[in-house]
Amino acid sequence: MTTTGRRRVLGQHFLRDASAARAIADLARLTRDDLCVEIGPGEGALTFLLSDRAGRLLALEVDEALIAELRPRLRSLSHVEVRCADARRFDYSTLPALKPSPEGRVVVVGNLPYSVSKPILERLVESRGAISEMVLTLQKEVAERIAAGPGSKRYGSLSVLTQLYCDVRLAATIPPGAFRPPPKVDSAVVHLRVLAAPRVRVRDEGGFRRVVKAAFGQRRKTLANALAGGLHSSVATARQRLAAVGIEPARRAETLSLEEFSRLSEVFS
Ligand code: SAM
Numbered sequence: 001m002t003t004t005g006r007r008r009v010l011g012q013h014f015l016r017d018a019s020a021a022r023a024i025a026d027l028a029r030l031t032r033d034d035l036c037v038e039i040g041p042g043e044g045a046l047t048f049l050l051s052d053r054a055g056r057l058l059a060l061e062v063d064e065a066l067i068a069e070l071r072p073r074l075r076s077l078s079h080v081e082v083r084c085a086d087a088r089r090f091d092y093s094t095l096p097a098l099k100p101s102p103e104g105r106v107v108v109v110g111n112l113p114y115s116v117s118k119p120i121l122e123r124l125v126e127s128r129g130a131i132s133e134m135v136l137t138l139q140k141e142v143a144e145r146i147a148a149g150p151g152s153k154r155y156g157s158l159s160v161l162t163q164l165y166c167d168v169r170l171a172a173t174i175p176p177g178a179f180r181p182p183p184k185v186d187s188a189v190v191h192l193r194v195l196a197a198p199r200v201r202v203r204d205e206g207g208f209r210r211v212v213k214a215a216f217g218q219r220r221k222t223l224a225n226a227l228a229g230g231l232h233s234s235v236a237t238a239r240q241r242l243a244a245v246g247i248e249p250a251r252r253a254e255t256l257s258l259e260e261f262s263r264l265s266e267v268f269s
Pocket residue numbers: 010011012013014015016039040041042043044045046060061062063066085086087088110111112113114116
């Protein structure tokens with residue numbers, strides 16, 4: 001693959017704005033007790049700033065050519081490791097054992113490749129037991145979907161399934177000119193803090209996920225129709241179950257709070 005092709009496939013828009021890079025690194029509030037995991041170090045725009053702040057830094061990168069350039073530049077830093085790994089499949093459960101101190105946190109920081117930011121986020125949320133906080137730079141539209149609340153047109157399964165497990169804050173917007181080459185759209189930084197327990201009661205996590213995906217699967221339809229279609233039940237059954245938990249069947253998924261999704265999953269999963 002040509003360098004240009006590789007850059008496009010791997011979402012390689014490198015941070016060139018030093019003050020944006022510093023702001024991202026500062027958001028993580030790293031200490032010497034913390035293990036920082038950087039996703040996609042690329043040419044190292046964030047890596048050196050993070051290595052100054054964290055007790056230990058593990059950087060996960062898929063592009064071997066970039067790794068070959070970055071490793072020699074980090075050789076003198078014994079607390080830094082660049083590992084060739086795909087962040088969508090990495091085993092994050094191994095991380096707590098790598099913390100420099102038991103009091104420290106595991107903090108994930110990354111200017112994520114746009115093309116795979118959603119699967120990486122899903123994998124991180126799935127691995128939340130091993131992670132305290134995340135500071136992720138993504139396409140602004142995706143960041144807004146993660147942070148959106150009920151009633152917003154951006155509110156969807158990504159919002160519900162992230163907010164179930166994390167506090168979410170949109171921390172900053174970054175314009176295309178801060179990157180080389182500039183992407184076509186704005187970026188934003190989201191700060192996620194993993195909650196000690198899910199925000200609402202969830203008895204069956206797989207069932208909750210299926211109900212949320214079905215509810216948002218056909219956003220324009222009423223809840224009764226969307227759930228019947230997505231979960232293969234009759235519309236009459238869907239209406240009955242919605243009524244049983246006090247949710248009006250004619251509502252749309254985007255109006256439901258997390259607590260209402262919790263009630264829904266009790267009767268549908
Ligand atoms: N952190 C650097 C910066 O801010 O300049 C690079 C950010 S660039 C948007 C995304 C980086 O993630 C690239 O270095 C790319 O090679 C890497 N990458 C792409 N897919 C990846 C994956 N699945 N796992 C780990 N790294 C990945």
